[in-house]
Amino acid sequence: MKNLLSIESLGCAEIARILEVAAVMKAGRGHHAERPLQGQCWALMFSKSSTRTRVSFETGIRELGGGVMFLAADDIQLGRGEPIRDTARVMGRMLHGAVIRTYAQKDVEDFADFSGIATINALTDGEHPCQILSDLFTIIETRGSLDGLSVTFVGDGDCNVARSWIWAAARMGFDLRIAAPPGFQPPDDLLARAGGRISVTGDLRAAAEGASVLYTDVWVSMGKEEEAADRIQRLQNYQINDAICRIAPDALVMHCLPAYRGKEITDETFEAHANTIFRQAENRLHTQKAVLSMLVDA
Numbered sequence: 114m115k116n117l118l119s120i121e122s123l124g125c126a127e128i129a130r131i132l133e134v135a136a137v138m139k140a141g142r143g144h145h146a147e148r149p150l151q152g153q154c155w156a157l158m159f160s161k162s163s164t165r166t167r168v169s170f171e172t173g174i175r176e177l178g179g180g181v182m183f184l185a186a187d188d189i190q191l192g193r194g195e196p197i198r199d200t201a202r203v204m205g206r207m208l209h210g211a212v213i214r215t216y217a218q219k220d221v222e223d224f225a226d227f228s229g230i231a232t233i234n235a236l237t238d239g240e241h242p243c244q245i246l247s248d249l250f251t252i253i254e255t256r257g258s259l260d261g262l263s264v265t266f267v268g269d270g271d272c273n274v275a276r277s278w279i280w281a282a283a284r285m286g287f288d289l290r291i292a293a294p295p296g297f298q299p300p301d302d303l304l305a306r307a308g309g310r311i312s313v314t315g316d317l318r319a320a321a322e323g324a325s326v327l328y329t330d331v332w333v334s335m336g337k338e339e340e341a342a343d344r345i346q347r348l349q350n351y352q353i354n355d356a357i358c359r360i361a362p363d364a365l366v367m368h369c370l371p372a373y374r375g376k377e378i379t380d381e382t383f384e385a386h387a388n389t390i391f392r393q394a395e396n397r398l399h400t401q402k403a404v405l406s407m408l409v410d411a
């Protein structure tokens with residue numbers, strides 16, 4: 114594995130290996146004998162806000178022995194219009210790896226091509242692969258395996274997190290049900306390309322019935338702020354709350370965070386499942402350390 118650009122670009126065996134290495138990273142935290150990033154310098158180049166992704170990568174790179182710099186896009190010439198390809202060609206001559214949060218999926222792909230250094234997608238409009246790796250790890254940690262898993266994604270079914278779930282379900286062979294209203298459902302061509310056992314419906318109650326995971330994300334993703342009022346109105350019935358949890362009483366309730374209580378999830382349901390939700394956040398550190406160590410080994 115030379116880069117982590119998407120879940121789409123990973124195979125089942127690669128995902129399984131990342132999750133295995135993540136378990137080793139988690140168990141061995143604080144007493145790693147090896148420092149695979151020793152002598153290396155990585156950059157985090159972010160065009161969007163972040164708490165979890167930034168902190169987990171900065172911590173993880175340092176724990177693996179590397180140095181790290183944080184570059185907000187507006188602090189570098191990228192923010193004044195220098196092309197991503199030129200930025201990549203400069204950084205590729207100085208750094209060992211880059212973690213990029215931006216808008217277009219093509220930008221992280223171009224960065225990887227033009228820099229030639231290990232490149233990680235830390236969220237684009239197209240995918241959020243690091244999040245879904247952490248979520249799969251959390252599910253395995255809780256349930257023991259992905260066997261018999263059925264994940265119900267509630268809300269904006271065409272956002273980056275939902276799209277990474279689509280590819281994860283296709284690659285790992287579990288059931289994914291997307292509950293989203295028209296206008297927020299993933300396009301047919303994406304679903305056809307992914308294959309797998311994925312269903313899409315506007316009927317939230319039907320999608321939730323008997324699910325092993327109820328998952329949601331914000332209704333207004335970064336970059337969609339101008340659509341906020343319209344999105345909140347059209348997605349208002351796609352909320353994880355006590356009534357939905359009663360339909361899937363054994364479900365893990367998961368959220369990638371940040372959460373907007375009273376919108377995609379109620380405060381009551383969020384707090385009842387906070388242990389799982391914050392373990393997802395913590396597991397970002399361990400799964401990303403697994404990815405970093407595997408990219409260095411490649």
Ligand code: CP
Nearest residue numbers: 163164165166369370
């Ligand atoms: N879930 C997630 O990626 O959080 P941040 O936006 O805080 O990094």
Ligand code: NVA
Nearest residue numbers: 272274330334335370
């Ligand atoms: N879909 C959300 C995920 C945040 C981690 C966004 O893009 O803002």
